[in-house]
Amino acid sequence: MLETPNDPVLEALPEHPDFLWRNPEPKRSYDVVVVGAGGHGLATAHYLARNHGITSVAVLEKGWLAGGNMARNTTIIRSNYLWDESAGIYEHALKLWEGLEEDLGYPILFSQRGVLNLAHSLQDVRDSVRRVEANRLNGVDAEWLSPDEVKKVCPIVNTSQEIRYPVLGATYQPRAGIAKHDYVAWGFARRADEAGVDLIQDCEVTGFTTDGGRVTGVRTTRGDIAAGKVALCAAGHTSVLTDMLGFRVPVQSHPLQALVSELLEPVHPTVVMSNAVHVYVSQAHKGELVMGAGIDSYNGYGQRGAFHVIERQMAAAVELFPVFARAHLLRTWGGIVDVTPDASPIVGRTPYENVYLNCGWGTGGFKATPGVGWCMAHTIAHGEPHPLNAPFTLERFVTGALVDEHGAAAVAH
Structure with a gap:
């Protein structure tokens, strides 16, 4: 739906977002499988292709593309968090927001x-x-x-x-x-699709196949898919996926x-x-x-x-x-x-050497979209955290190196 009837920028958009990307059948295997086609999953796929040349990528979505929190948030974008670690990743995201329309070649109404x-x-x-x-x-x-x-x-x-x-x-x-959340998702999806990424909707993950310390594939309602690496970007349903893998995350x-x-x-x-x-x-x-x-x-x-x-x-x-x-x-x-217990995200490696986790953003996920996509893509491509997401490991809940942002994140945003 167009925002206003007489805006020439908006009138140039396709009448239906499905025109912006293919709806392919899933292939039997991919180098990277991203679970969750919300803002973070789509941004991760875009930056895997754009920054690292990795295009054998599938983004799996159990419903419709960007139909979860991406369609239900209140679109606020800011970077004024208290701690250095939080300010770093959110400010990186804000700088990407400032050039995102040009990068995606698509209007996102960033105001x-x-x-x-x-x-x-x-x-x-x-x-x-x-x-x-x-x-x-x-x-x-x-x-x-x-x-x-x-x-x-x-x-x-x-x-x-x-x-x-x-x-x-x-x-x-x-x-x-603020920005227009639907247009942000469609812009990332369009660019990822153009790079050769497969965006697969109506494809729910029902389990994983493993071999020792590695995940070898993803079981879905549309068949089994072999995967070189797996990235979990499923927001509130992350704990459902990690339960299938046999490890727990401190997320409610x-x-x-x-x-x-x-x-x-x-x-x-x-x-x-x-x-x-x-x-x-x-x-x-x-x-x-x-x-x-x-x-x-x-x-x-x-x-x-x-x-x-x-x-x-x-x-x-x-x-x-x-x-x-x-x-x-x-x-x-x-x-x-x-x-999470410290109101900060979890971004990085898991007990499985080729599975990567992006969750725990609470109410701050939308504003981080390009920044965490950038950092997650780096982490997947190199097998090691980007410096900006290195503080947000799962291990911090064992070591005690928490990033307590309850003050800056006390109001949902």
């Missing part, structure tokens, strides 16, 4: 409208200023704004000191923003709910996030308000919205944005996020 993280208490202020200084040390653009400066960036935010959670200031990353899967409003005239110029009130809001290119909440407290695979969450989100949004009080809810949904 660098900035992201505000509001502070509502003195502890919020201390933590936020600390993060701004850490970002600057890592070369990440970051500013601390007073309530009056917040009002200048986003005039519709309620900065009154009389409300339940008054705004005491905010961090601001000007280069942050939770539903994460979000919603959009009816179409509105442009009124919200940036992205606003709040941990205390716990809502985050942006305005999509068509005009709907995109809002998200925190992850559900229970484990599960439900992809539905729930009224009690909608009610809390609406109350939080109206407190921060009184102008939204008469807006109507259009639709609500849930995605499945995979959460």
Whole structure:
């Protein structure tokens, strides 16, 4: 579906995304099999071909291409994380985002409208200023704004000191923003397909064949496929796959709910996030308000919205944005996020010498898409981690070298 009726860039797109890639039958063997055709799986395939010349690649998807979390996220892109390790991989991703339309030859509607993280208490202020200084040390653009400066960036935010959670200031990353998630997936799929990668939909992995410390193939609903290397990029369903392989990962899967409003005239110029009130809001290119909440407290695979969450989100949004009080809810949904104990991802090797793991991104997966695809492709091609994903090994949960990003990732985003 086109975003607006009179945009010449969008009118140049095919009417249906299936025109952008083949739907081949799976071959009997590939050098690399990627499980999961979401953003991370597609980006990994693209960079395997683009950066390393590896094109004997199949990307397997149990449903339809990019129909999981890629279709269900809230599209926020930023790199203002606290720790050096996190800032490194997210900033690498942001730099790739800035040139991604040219690389893919496809419009992704990347809009660098900035992201505000509001502070509502003195502890919020201390933590936020600390993060701004850490970002600057890592070369990440970051500013601390007073309530009056917040009002200048986003005039519709309620900065009154009389409300339940008054705004005491905010961090601001000007280069942050949003992109059109479907177009991002289609762009990666198109380029991967052009390079010779097979994108195989309706192909669920049901098991693996092994020989000692190696995986020799993947069992699927469309037959067995031999594989030289296997990359698991299945987000919330990663633990299902690793159970088949006989090893456990410290990941829990939770539903994460979000919603959009009816179409509105442009009124919200940036992205606003709040941990205390716990809502985050942006305005999509068509005009709907995109809002998200925190992850559900229970484990599960439900992809539905729930009224009690909608009610809390609406109350939080109206407190921060009184102008939204008469807006109507259009639709609500849930995605499945995979959460690790330190709120940081797992990217790298596994107990099997030719199986690689990419999971645990929690609520931060979309913004990392090009960066983790780049690093994952390097890791697969060389058999060793890229320097940017080296800190995010599975072994850190044994050694204790955790990358605790609960502060920067406390609000789902």
